[in-house]
Structure formats: structure tokens, C-alpha cells
Amino acid sequence: MDDNEFRDLQERSALIEEISRQPGWDMLVDRAHATLASVQQSILNGKLDPDDYKSRCGFVEGAFFVLHLPAKVRDELENELELRQEREQAEEELV
Secondary structure: OOHHHHHHHHHHHHHHHHHHOOHHHHHHHHHHHHHHHHHHHHHHOOOOOHHHHHHHHHHHHHHHHHHOHHHHHHHHHHHHHHHHHHHHHHHHHHO
């Protein structure tokens, strides 16, 4: 990851973190979990045609991606910070 991508990740991480701290985020998560439970139940019933099955599975996967995005981006940023620190330490040892 180059420096521009790293700065972009830092900015996006901060914005996503800010959004997830808003009171509305918890309401969104609660509503999403209720909707997900309903969609998952329709999948588990096994009465969907293949196209509906694929569509609903894709919906569930996308919803979980969004719900877990704050943690995912935070982890990605932490991993990049660790990588940069390790690289910096390795360069210092060479000098």
C-alpha cells in the first residue's frame, strides 16, 4: 500500500468510525438484524426458487459486510500500521 492509499484508508477509517458512533447506527444495526433474521428464515425454509435463493443469500452477505465494516476497516488500518512499523524497524536495523 503506498502513502496515498494509506492516507485514504486513514480518512475512510475515521469517517466510518464516526458514523458507527452515531446514535442512529445502533438503530440501523437493530433494524438490519431483524430484517436479516427474516431473510435468513426464508432461506432456511428451503422453498425458494434458485434465483430467489441466490438473491437472498447475496443480500445477507452484503448486509453483514456493511454491518461489520467499521471493525473490518479498523483491523485493516491496524494491520497496515503494524506493517509500516515493522518495515521501519527493519530499515533502522540495517543502518
